[in-house]
Amino acid sequence: MRSKIIQDGQKKKASFIEEARRRQIVEGAISTIASAGLPQASLARIAQDVGVSKGVISYHFAGKDELIQQVVNALFVETNRFIKARVDRAPDAPRRLRAFIEASFEFMAANRANFVALVDIWGSFGSPEAKRRFNADMYDPCRHHLEGILRRGQDSGDFRDFSPGTLAATVQGAIDGVMLQWVFDEEAIDLADCAAELVTMFDLATRRRA
Amino acid sequence: MRSKIIQDGQKKKASFIEEARRRQIVEGAISTIASAGLPQASLARIAQDVGVSKGVISYHFAGKDELIQQVVNALFVETNRFIKARVDRAPDAPRRLRAFIEASFEFMAANRANFVALVDIWGSFGSPEAKRRFNADMYDPCRHHLEGILRRGQDSGDFRDFSPGTLAATVQGAIDGVMLQWVFDEEAIDLADCAAELVTMFDLATRRRA
């Protein structure tokens, strides 16, 4: 692994086992974090759960920080890809917004461990600067996506006049906030009901007034 | 400190210094966590920030777990007291709901460190069971309060028919979700705008239809 830096320069070589192990370890980390909690998810524990020696992680990742970074990345990428696919299939802005909300909840319900792990992790970004970066890298793209939907809905005349940025933050916030409670106590929250409520609510809140 | 258990039995004696130190340490812990992040907030670091020896914390608290527990408690109690005072001053259900949302954001804006610390902490409840307890002890009372407001609004005919539990989770979620983004990046979120948006949105979403 001397070539880690050069890798980007090279094209094909540095892979297969490398990529496979990385994926395997990242997935193992997610499930370990979700089931045991971040504080208990030491490199030793993750390695044990994956079924490899501890050194393997050090070999494929620069350190625990990079592992966690990759975990967060995988979590966001996977989620956003699913949502985006659903959104793109919708014909107009109101239905795209609806698809965004529904897809978010559908993906949550089908991938609980991902969100349990995410909640565990996102508290542990120590410095304010780290939080900023986390937000900029992970959260902003989501909001941006939403903002685009909202803005085009205004252009097409489907939506009333509002600040797209603020409403995007509100939509994203509502989804994440419900998700958070659901992560804490699965049975206290009825995801489907909340999704439906949010859909009708944001429909009312965005549609052009009579 | 042999009398820790008897304390409840005694009446006045076991206090002043004891209580003062406890408050001091809890507050110090909050500010250390908020500024350095939970992972960096060791007992040594907290003690240093407070300006006392490490042993003092062990002397006044059973352990780090109890400290964190007290921190979370203080955070919730303080927040809820503020919100409840505002809500109680409102004359009818729609205005109580509005007061709930506005008070939440107002308190956030005035106590940023509290929420930064809270977000740091709430990810680190390891076991699923710990999360359940956290949710049950801290979150449920909030939702319960909200549910009461909503239910009485339905009884009085101000609100349309909906599931109070679901809508309470939705309101709470929307507030917390926006708060979360604001914790990550203060400048990316305009709290006042989001508050206003949420107020009008939930007004639209709850009012009895024509």
Add this chain to the structure above:
DNA sequence: CTAATTTTTGACCGCATGGCCAGGATTCAA
């Protein structure tokens, strides 16, 4: 003022962690 009690200190312990590395196994290229 003195004796008893509460509070504080700073050194200390055992432990788990993240990271490191020498050497062995495996895979790959020629």
Add this chain to the structure above:
DNA sequence: TTGAATCCTGGCCATGCGGTCAAAAATTAG
């Protein structure tokens, strides 16, 4: 087949953690 590159192992280490303790300091009571 053989030599080189890659991949993996298991043990090692320094670090920092939470927690404990004897003794010193401060406070209180008599």
